[in-house]
Amino acid sequence: MTVCARSLRHGLLVAGALLANAVSAAPLLHDLFQDHVVLQRDKPISVWGRAAPGEALTVSLGEASVKAQADSSGRWRSSLPGMSTGGPHRLSVLAASGDKQVVEDVMIGDVWLCSGQSNMVLQVHRALDSRSEILNSTNDSIRMLTVPTASNAAAQTEFAGKVQWLKASPKTVPDFSAACLYMARELQKKDKVPMGLIAAAWGGSKIESWMSADALRAIGGYERGLEALAASAKDPTTGAAKWGAIWEAWWREQTKDRAGFEPWSAKPRGDWKIAPMERGYWEEWGVPELAEYNGMLWYRTNVTLTKAQAAQKATLAVGRVDESDHVWVNGRLIGAAGPGSERSYELPENTLRAGDNSIVITVLDTYATGGLPGPIESRALKFADGTSVVLDKEWRYLMPPENAAFPPRAPWEAVAGLGVINNGMIAPLSNLSLRGVAWYQGESNVDEAHRYQALLTRFMADWRKQFGADLPFFVVQLANFGAAPTQPVESDWAELREAQRLAVKADANAGLAVAIDLGERNDIHPANKQDVARRLARAVRHVIYKDAAPPSGPVPVSARREGDSVAVEFTDITGKLVAYSAAQPIGFEICGAAANTCEFAAATIQGRRVLLKSPNASSATRVRFCWAESPVCTLYDQAPLPAGPFQIDVN
Structure with a gap:
């Protein structure tokens, strides 16, 4: 090699090294913006990230380019003009310092946020016909991102862990949300655009944890819990004290226990029985009343300490808990937590x-x-000097009164807290342009079904503040679960379904996917997510794409008294009303104004209406349909789609 050739080669290597160094070691873009990302078509495109405080940046996407500048904290945000469907494009950010970040294979299409609890989490590998679904899943135009589960007392700007946009393939889809993926696939059958799917869901989560603190304050009733949460973020001891006062007052109100005689006090009332802790879960103790018990149970033990031990800093290890706990030491609430890893609480001085x-x-x-x-050894007091005392002495248990409601959950508890999942998983996405939200949640709010319509309505308004006032929502109504009824019953599950129906009905930019016939009596996680997705996609086409087909199955319009009968009129019927497996539909009830006054009614289809007869039809004030945890309902149209559960006043 000649001297000139060697010099030229050296110069090229140096230039290459300088070019490599020009790419920022610290990403300029938020983690959301990675190779294979999908950005929302036909809307301004928000792009954001971090740089040196005050630094000027140039943001480019395809042929569009805009200027941005980092604020005093180093955060920056830009807005690029909307683009039509297409790609792949290149997204780049160039800082004045010369740092640069480039993202390849950017597609412009529709971006969906799929959220809720375990039925939205439920992965493709757990869904119906998973082997075939996975084998045939390759689709470069469907890209998926899963937001790591995280909760926080304050709104976060970054994800709690690494994220990655993945193209749909047999290697990438098995652990992704089945309902979300299948919905996108259904939509692509008619609207062949790239789909960006963001799954942000958490099993067992209540809707309150997905809402902002401002939204919860607007509903009312959450103020003291939010104060305890804010206090806990600054000082856990203060937060525990504030929450303890709230929780203990709730218990006294429920039970009428006098101060000093509550279960956490020195002289607890009640018949405390020996707990066979070595047997694990209380269902395995051999105690009949606990064999299938879901609810709250008290545990109690005592430990004797020396003066030297009591003077030390200490941690109380509780071990595994299923599901959530509150812990008192010497009558003082020292902590509470929800489902998660093994518990350990630092004890205040x-x-x-x-x-x-x-x-x-x-x-x-x-x-x-x-x-x-x-x-047994997982429950212990651990001291600063490295010693510990295992809590292996006798434990006793106490069941709460039969009429006691489910207790309030600690506001910092992830799945049942106040705004903490919103802070950890949704806040990092704020201001991203979306096509819509698929919301699959409600099972964990059944115990407060009477509040759910207000909660769901406020929830949708809350997220529209974060993502745009025109954001559409598509809600999966609770599926059937549990034993079929043999007589009319009062049902929190049915009440929550009605809350979902009414909240969506009142919102012109929302759609409902009825799932009352897609559940499984013995599994709260039905595997048939394909039909759930088809019904979500149908609602999407009606609300967003203005498809003339009804968004779901038959919907009641009115119930009118006609002599000794009541006629229920329906709309949104495809073809005509039909009854499956019988000449007449079943599942209708005639009711008076008070609870427990409903009776099954004989029903006859008459065109677009159903005529109901029962001995008390002349005095009926309400009609209910499909009103139970797991009702058997046989009224459909020719789509074929079921008439969903409802309650309607008789006029």
Whole structure:
């Protein structure tokens, strides 16, 4: 090699190194913006990230380019003009310092936020016909991103963990949300545009945890919990004290216990029985009343400490808890947590004392097994000097009164807290342009079904403040779950379905996917997510694309008294009304004004209406249909889609 050739080669290597160094070591773009990202078509495109404070930047997408400048904290945001469907494009950010970040294979299409609890989480590999679905899943125009589960007392700007946009393929879809993926696939059958799917869901989560603090304050009733949450973020001891006062007042109101005689106090009332802790979950204790028990259970034990032990800083290890707990030491609430890893609480100063110390834990279980299933050695007091005392002495348990409601959950609890999932998982997405939201949630709010219509209405308004006033919502109504009824019943599940129906009905930019015939009696997680997705897609086409086909199945319009009968008129019928497996539809009830006054009614289809007859039809004030946890309902249209559950006044 000649000297000139060597010099030229050296110069090229140096230039290459300088060019490589021009790409920023610290990303300029938010983690959302990565290779294969899909950005929303026909809307201004928000792009944001971090740079040196005050630094000027140039943001380019395709042929469009805009200027931006980082604020004093280093954050910057820009808005590029809307673009039509297409790609792939290149997104780049160039800082005045020479730092640069480039994102390849950017597509312009429709971006969907799929959120809710475990039925939205439910992965393709757990869904119906998963082997075939996975094998045939390759689709470069569907890109998926899963937001890591996270909760926080304050709104976050970054994700809690690494994220990645993945093209749909047999390697990438097995762990992605089945309902979300299948909805996009259904939509592409008629609207062949790239689909960007963002799954942000958490099993067991209540709707309040997905809402902002401002939205919860607007509803009312959450102020004290939000104060405790804010206090806890600054000082856990203060937060626990504030929350303890709220929780303990709730208990006294429920039980009429006098101060000093509550389960956490020195002289607790009630018949405390020996707890066979070595058997794990309380369903496995051999106690008949606990064999299928979902609810709250008190645990209590005592430990004797020396003066030296009591004077040290200490941590109380509780071990595994299923699902959530509150813990008192010597009558003082020292912490509470929701479902998650093994529990451990730092004890505030002066909590312990020489001699006898009481430890009381209340565990709330809402589904399947419950209790303190960890090994005995997982429950211990651990001291600053490295020693520990295992809590292996006798434990006792106490059931709450039969009429006690489910207890309030700690505001910092992830799945049942106040705004904390919104802060951890949704806030990092704020101002992203979306086509819409698919919302699959409600099972965890059944115990407060009477509040759910207000909660869902405020929730939709809340997210529209974050993502745009015209953001459409598509809500999956609760599916059937549990035993079929043999007589009319009052049902929180039915009441929550009605809350979902009414909230969507009142919102011109929302659609409902009825799932009352898609559930499984013994599994709260039905595997048939394909039909859920088809019904979501149908609602999307009606609301967004203005498809003339009705958004769901038959919908009641009115109920009118006609002599000794009541006629229920329906709309949104495809073809005509039909009854499956019988000459007449079943599932209709005639009711008076008070609870527990409903009776099954004989029903006859007459064109677009159903005529109901019962002995008390002449005095009926309400009609109910499909009103139970797991009702059997046979009224459909020729789509074929079911008439969904409803309650309607008789005029």
